[in-house]
Amino acid sequence: MADLGPTADPIDTTKPHGARMYDYYLDGKDHYEVDQEAAAQVETIFPTARICAKTNRQFMHRATRWIAAHTDVRQFLDIGTGIPTQPNLHQIAQQNHPESRIVYVDNDPVVLRHAQALMRSSPEGRTAYIQADVREPDSITSADLLHRTLDLSRPVALSLNALLHFVPDTYRPYDIVEHLVGTLAPGSYLILSHCTPDFDPEPWEKILEVYRSGGIETQVRTRKEVLRFFEGLAFVDPGLVSPLHWRPDGDPLPGATDASVSFYAGVALKR
Amino acid sequence: MSEAKSGTAPTVLRIVLSKRLGALRKRAGVTFDAAAEAIDVTPVTIRRMEKAEVGLKIPYVRQLLGLYDVPAGEIEEFIELARTANRPGWWHDYRDALPDWFSVYVSLEDEATLIRTYEPHYVPGLLQTEEYARAVLRAGLGRGADGELERRVALRLKRQELLEKPGAPALWALVEEAVLCRPVGGREVMRGQIERLFQASTMTNVTLQLLPFEVGPHIGAFGPFSLFRFPMPELPDIVYTESISGASYQDQRPYVAAHLEALDRLSTQAKTVEETRKILEDARKDRI
Numbered sequence: 001m002a003d004l005g006p007t008a009d010p011i012d013t014t015k016p017h018g019a020r021m022y023d024y025y026l027d028g029k030d031h032y033e034v035d036q037e038a039a040a041q042v043e044t045i046f047p048t049a050r051i052c053a054k055t056n057r058q059f060m061h062r063a064t065r066w067i068a069a070h071t072d073v074r075q076f077l078d079i080g081t082g083i084p085t086q087p088n089l090h091q092i093a094q095q096n097h098p099e100s101r102i103v104y105v106d107n108d109p110v111v112l113r114h115a116q117a118l119m120r121s122s123p124e125g126r127t128a129y130i131q132a133d134v135r136e137p138d139s140i141t142s143a144d145l146l147h148r149t150l151d152l153s154r155p156v157a158l159s160l161n162a163l164l165h166f167v168p169d170t171y172r173p174y175d176i177v178e179h180l181v182g183t184l185a186p187g188s189y190l191i192l193s194h195c196t197p198d199f200d201p202e203p204w205e206k207i208l209e210v211y212r213s214g215g216i217e218t219q220v221r222t223r224k225e226v227l228r229f230f231e232g233l234a235f236v237d238p239g240l241v242s243p244l245h246w247r248p249d250g251d252p253l254p255g256a257t258d259a260s261v262s263f264y265a266g267v268a269l270k271r
Numbered sequence: 272m273s274e275a276k277s278g279t280a281p282t283v284l285r286i287v288l289s290k291r292l293g294a295l296r297k298r299a300g301v302t303f304d305a306a307a308e309a310i311d312v313t314p315v316t317i318r319r320m321e322k323a324e325v326g327l328k329i330p331y332v333r334q335l336l337g338l339y340d341v342p343a344g345e346i347e348e349f350i351e352l353a354r355t356a357n358r359p360g361w362w363h364d365y366r367d368a369l370p371d372w373f374s375v376y377v378s379l380e381d382e383a384t385l386i387r388t389y390e391p392h393y394v395p396g397l398l399q400t401e402e403y404a405r406a407v408l409r410a411g412l413g414r415g416a417d418g419e420l421e422r423r424v425a426l427r428l429k430r431q432e433l434l435e436k437p438g439a440p441a442l443w444a445l446v447e448e449a450v451l452c453r454p455v456g457g458r459e460v461m462r463g464q465i466e467r468l469f470q471a472s473t474m475t476n477v478t479l480q481l482l483p484f485e486v487g488p489h490i491g492a493f494g495p496f497s498l499f500r501f502p503m504p505e506l507p508d509i510v511y512t513e514s515i516s517g518a519s520y521q522d523q524r525p526y527v528a529a530h531l532e533a534l535d536r537l538s539t540q541a542k543t544v545e546e547t548r549k550i551l552e553d554a555r556k557d558r559i
Contacts, residue, residue, distance in 0.1 A: 010539045011532060029500060029508055032528050113538040117443045117478035118385070 010109045016214040018166060019111050023083045025053035030083045030114065038214050045206045048260035053162075055256050056193050057085065059243030059265045060161045063191045064092040066236075066247060066267065067157045068100070073189060075156040076102040077146070079134050079180075080163030083111055084118040089159070090127050098124040103149050105140055107133040134163060135171045141183045155187035155270075162263075164229065165195040168219040177229045186270055189236075192229055193243055193265040195220045200259040226264045233268035240266040283382035285356035286323040287503050288349065292335065293321035299339035310334045327353040365429070368422035372517045376497075377430060379509055379520075380440075385500040387443045387534050389491045393455070394464055395444045397431055398471045398479075403464040404428070406456030434476065443478040445491070445537045451481075451554055462558045469551040472544065480541035481550055489540060490533045498530055 016038035020031035024039040027050070031039070043049050067073050074097050078089050081104040093100040104115050104127060112131050121127040128149040132139040140146065150156055158180060167173040181190055197204040197220050204220055211218045227240055238245060242258045243265035296306055296317075303314040310331050317335075319325045332353055336346045362369060362377045369377065380386060380397075388395050393407050404427045405420065412420055433439060454461055472479040482489070496512045507522040510530045521527065542550060 011536050013532060027504055029527075030531065032532055033525060109539045110535045113535070116544060117538070118441055120475045123475070 016211075016216065017108070018211070018216050019082045019106070019108060022053055022162070023085070025050045026057060026085050028083060028085055038210055041210050042207055045210070046203045046262075048255060051253050051256050052261050052263060054253055055243050055261045056162050056263050056265070058253075059193055059246055059263075060089065060159065060191070061087065061092055062247055062249060063159070063265070063267050064089055064157070065095075067189055067191070068093050068096055071155075071157075071187075071189065073155045073157050073187070074100045075150045075154065076100065076159065077105070077140075077150065077156050078102060078159045078161075079105040079140065080160065080166075081106040081111065081115055081119075082162075083114050088119050090119060090121060090125070094122045094125050098122040101126045101128075101149055103128045103130060103146055105130045105132055105134070107131065134160075134176060135167060137176045137179045141180065152183060152185060154185055155189070156184050157189045157191060158184060159191040160229075161191065161193045162195070164192070165218055165220055166216065168217050174228055174231075178231075181233070181270055184270060188270045189267055190230065190233055190270070191267050192226075193263055194226045194229075196222060196226065196262055196264050198222055198264075199242070199262050204262075223264060226266075230266060230268045233270055236267045236269060240264050282356050282360060282378050283501050283503075283506065284352060285327060287501075287506050288327060288353055288356055289321050289323035290505060291349075292327070292332070295336065295339045295341060296321070301339060306335060306338065309338050326357050329353060329357075361429070362426070365422065365426040368419060368426050375520055376511055376518065377426075379499045379511070380430065380433065382501060383440045383499040384502050385441045385443070386497060387445075387500075388495070388497040389445045389534065389537060390450065390495050391447045391492065392450065392453070392495065394450055394468065395442075395446065396427055397434060397442060398444070398468060398477075399427065399431075400460070400463050400467045401428060402456050402460040403467075406460060434471075434474070439476050441476050441478070443480075443534075443538075445480050445482055445534065445541050448481050448483045448550070451550075458558065462555070465551060465554050465558065469548065469555055472548050472551060478544060479547050480538060480544060481547045482537060482541045486540045489537065491537050496530060498527070498534060 013032055013034050016035045020035035021039040021042070024031045024036055039049070046052070064076070076089060076093055090100065090102040093102060102121070102125070104119065106112050106115065109131060112129050116129045119127055126149055128145050130140065130143050130145050132143060134140065160177070164173050164177070167176065177190075181188070208218050208220065223240065230240065238247070241264070242261055243263050244252055244256055244258065244261055246265050303317050306317045307314040312331070316325070320327060320331070329350060333346060333350060336349060341349070360378055360381060362374060362381075366374070394403060396404070399407065401424060405424050408420055408423045408427070434442060451465065455464070468479065471477045494512065494514070496510060499509045499511070507524065508527045508531070509520055509522045510527050512519050
């Protein structure tokens with residue numbers, strides 16, 4: 001990760017930004033004109049982009065709640081944190097276990113400042129923020145702050161939500177996940193969600209083109225390709241499914257179907 | 272919203288209801304003229320009601336909602352909310368010490384869930400000690416009456432209760448390092464103020480970042496401004512900017528987005544929360 005000097009400008013408003021586009025889909029207010037334009041363009045091709053983002057967000061809520069309720073894991077490593085949206089991961093984790101510790105990782109300094117300002121831990125637990133790029137996983141696993149915040153000899157829930165479709169194969173994403181999971185103790189969990197063209201192939205080439213023309217690298221993956229990220233891990237029921245069907249605990253959003261969501265989501269245990 | 276002139280600060284709830292009133296009119300396909308004719312006012316009055324520039328007169332609201340085919344139950348809910356919205360806020364008791372243009376600010380601050388502010392010259396009002404506030408306000412008032420000065424100090428301290436109340440908003444302040452160097456009220460006052468800033472920087476709902484001199488020229492340097500965000504999703508962020516003679520409140524998206532971008536940019540140029548705390552700690556030691 002480049003060391004940003006005080007005068008370096010981290011904001012390029014000539015290009016859209018993935019996290020801010022996601023904020024737009026989630027009805028947030030932390031995006032600029034350029035992000036809104038690109039996101040609106042995606043919506044003309046894929047009109048359910050908001051349903052997709054919100055359903056995925058709900059999966060993050062449920063998966064985190066499940067970990068907090070059904071396991072002894074009280075440590076979370078969230079990579080690709082994005083712009084804060086209530087409730088945030090640490091709020092869910094700390095709801096019943098205020099002592100939970102969370103490390104948030106994102107490669108964008110603006111996103112990270114938002115996280116630091118608005119995602120503060122309960123007094124009993126801790127949150128820490130690391131600026132690092134998942135494409136260089138070593139910069140995460142060797143970060144001093146990670147080791148000062150989490151005890152890696154004990155289980156951790158690693159969440160890679162809606163992240164790896166921004167990591168094309170050229171960056172060796174399977175090796176990245178293997179490296180990250182490899183750092184964690186047995187009893188750890190991987191929470192992962194990923195865009196897929198499986199349910200509705202037709203719009204995806206065009207959607208990816210919008211992102212790519214904005215300078216955002218992307219790659220969607222089939223079920224078989226997403227399954228590979230879980231290699232060696234034991235799925236929690238119901239396995240790898242649309243986030244809609246991952247332990248639903250309420251009514252789905254109106255209009256939410258496998259095709260309108262176009263995501264895979266799963267939680268798995270490292271034995 | 273634009274320039275604040277009227278003496279009655281709209282509460283955020285009134286702004287929301289005003290916007291909703293406009294949305295219901297559009298949904299019903301009723302023009303300004305038709306709505307005005309139905310309740311025997313000018314179209315300008317309808318327009319001003321929908322912009323929260325005037326209070327929501329209950330009989331008018333009732334008639335308009337009927338005209339817009341809103342179900343009876345929903346009308347009553349709306350009326351109940353409008354009554355609440357028309358009630359004066361706590362700051363009404365301080366109206367003698369509150370310039371009209373600033374009462375809007377207090378009302379926004381009171382209901383915001385997030386306040387992001389950039390302060391080039393002074394410690395943000397919500398984080399000032401009593402003595403510091405007195406010195407700053409005295410400079411602003413010139414040789415005004417002491418009575419007025421004390422009322423303004425009292426108002427400022429009253430506003431600060433906001434940060435301690437349940438459901439307190441998040442305050443994210445970007446403050447120029449110069450503020451620590453500008454002597455306000457003398458050595459003792461500054462020492463107390465720096466102590467207070469350090470203490471605030473440890474609060475979970477306060478994020479304080481100092482902008483060091485070494486940043487050089489930057490996008491914020493025109494003057495202080497604040498951005499307010501509210502819990503109601505339909506309510507846009509509102510940006511406040513001030514000048515010697517008054518203030519402006521804007522909620523148009525491009526305007527808001529430009530200020531959002533400036534705040535984001537400044538937040539990455541500023542010292543981090545931890546670095547800021549360290550600077551304050553050192554400053555505190557230097558002054559003992």
